[in-house]
Amino acid sequence: MKLNLQKASGEDGHILVKSMEMEDPTFESATVHVATATFQNPKTSSFDYTAELYLGKTVGTKTVTSGVKTFTVAAGGTKAVAFSVNMPTLTIPSDVYHVYLEIKHLGTLLITFVATDDVTVIVTPAINVTTITWV
Amino acid sequence: MAQFVPSSVHKAIATFKNPKSAGFDYMASLCMGAGWTEMASASFHLDAGQSKAVEFQVTMPSAVGTYPVYFKVTSGGVLIGGFAAEEQVVLAIPSGLIILGVTAQRGADGSISVQIKWTAKGVNWGMYEGGPEDFFVAGAYFGDAASNTWGLYRENVGATVPCGAEVTSGLYFPWDFLTGMGEHPEEAYKYHDFKCQIVLRESWQRWKAYKEYIAVDII
Numbered sequence: 001m002k003l004n005l006q007k008a009s010g011e012d013g014h015i016l017v018k019s020m021e022m023e024d025p026t027f028e029s030a031t032v033h034v035a036t037a038t039f040q041n042p043k044t045s046s047f048d049y050t051a052e053l054y055l056g057k058t059v060g061t062k063t064v065t066s067g068v069k070t071f072t073v074a075a076g077g078t079k080a081v082a083f084s085v086n087m088p089t090l091t092i093p094s095d096v097y098h099v100y101l102e103i104k105h106l107g108t109l110l111i112t113f114v115a116t117d118d119v120t121v122i123v124t125p126a127i128n129v130t131t132i133t134w135v
Numbered sequence: 136m137a138q139f140v141p142s143s144v145h146k147a148i149a150t151f152k153n154p155k156s157a158g159f160d161y162m163a164s165l166c167m168g169a170g171w172t173e174m175a176s177a178s179f180h181l182d183a184g185q186s187k188a189v190e191f192q193v194t195m196p197s198a199v200g201t202y203p204v205y206f207k208v209t210s211g212g213v214l215i216g217g218f219a220a221e222e223q224v225v226l227a228i229p230s231g232l233i234i235l236g237v238t239a240q241r242g243a244d245g246s247i248s249v250q251i252k253w254t255a256k257g258v259n260w261g262m263y264e265g266g267p268e269d270f271f272v273a274g275a276y277f278g279d280a281a282s283n284t285w286g287l288y289r290e291n292v293g294a295t296v297p298c299g300a301e302v303t304s305g306l307y308f309p310w311d312f313l314t315g316m317g318e319h320p321e322e323a324y325k326y327h328d329f330k331c332q333i334v335l336r337e338s339w340q341r342w343k344a345y346k347e348y349i350a351v352d353i354i
Contacts (some may be wrong), residue, residue, distance in 0.1 A: 001351075016242040029156055029157070030156065063318070077172055078249075082143060089156050090157055091156055091157050091158075091183060093159070094155050094156050100193075123155050123156055124155070124215075125155065125159040125210035125211065125213070125215050126153070126154055126155050126226065127151050127152065127153060127154075127159075127161060127181070127208050127210070127215060127216055128150070128151065128152045128154055129149055129150070129151055129152075129206055129218045129220075129254070130150045130152055130186065131149070132147055132148070132149045132151045132204070132220050132221075132222070133147070133148045133149075134137040134139075134145055134146070134147050134148075134224070135146045135148065
């Protein structure tokens with residue numbers, strides 16, 4: 001599915017996110033899923049960037065994160081970057097998280113986006129039968 | 136492979152484990168037979184990673200045969216698993232005399248009613264060729280199991296039953312019997328327990344003790 005993003009903090013104009021795609025927004029706890037963001041550099045020079053996708057309840061609170069991805073986008077060019085995230089290990093049947101995308105240049109925060117749709121993490125009930133004894 | 140007598144009551148103890156990181160409520164049903172006939176069910180909760188032994192009281196089917204055993208488990212009304220037990224249950228009437236149950240109850244007038252359920256099949260009587268023909272309760276005792284004191288005895292009580300049948304015999308001991316064996320009436324109530332002797336009759340004149348003395352509380 002396509003995720004729509006809006007600014008959570010920072011300044012516009014440094015970098016654009018042309019699109020962001022991920023799987024179904026409901027995920028099983030402790031499973032790994034990948035979201036892919038396509039960035040565009042609106043400037044006339046090439047720049048190096050770092051970006052981190054994380055799930056959290058509030059901006060800056062990183063429950064789980066993809067880790068920092070480093071990439072370069074040429075002037076006016078685009079770049080697709082994949083973010084792999086291990087979903088939170090829940091101790092309750094389900095929980096809901098915001099999706100944040102934080103972009104920096106040389107360690108300075110440029111902008112943080114938040115997806116307009118949240119993701120739901122669930123624990124699907126399961127059970128095993130280990131032994132049976134008759135008396 | 137577990138083997139039981141048809142219609143007998145047994146307990147299955149199954150250990151369930153929740154492999155997930157969150158706790159859930161479950162409903163498990165023990166089923167028997169190819170048609171997954173539900174025999175017993177239980178509700179329980181398992182915390183994350185927890186294992187629990189869950190008991191299922193099962194009255195066995197009445198027909199002899201081999202029965203696969205299954206567990207059907209739901210959580211939140213959603214079926215989450217069906218499991219087949221490695222061992223099947225065999226229902227058969229084994230050779231010999233099987234006591235399926237004995238109950239004894241004292242009436243308001245002091246009388247005692249006894250129900251004895253038993254079955255017998257395939258008994259090898261060796262030298263007793265030509266017989267046997269039936270079983271009967273040869274003796275009924277009343278007393279106190281704790282002290283192993285069995286003071287009151289009555290011979291040849293109840294009707295005879297054919298070999299191989301599953302039978303419930305009802306025995307009734309009126310108050311005048313209980314007080315007519317040389318006991319003081321007020322002492323009849325000292326009998327807390329009942330036991331009996333069930334024998335196979337080889338002929339009307341000759342009978343041989345086969346199974347004896349099942350002590351039960353008189354309620």
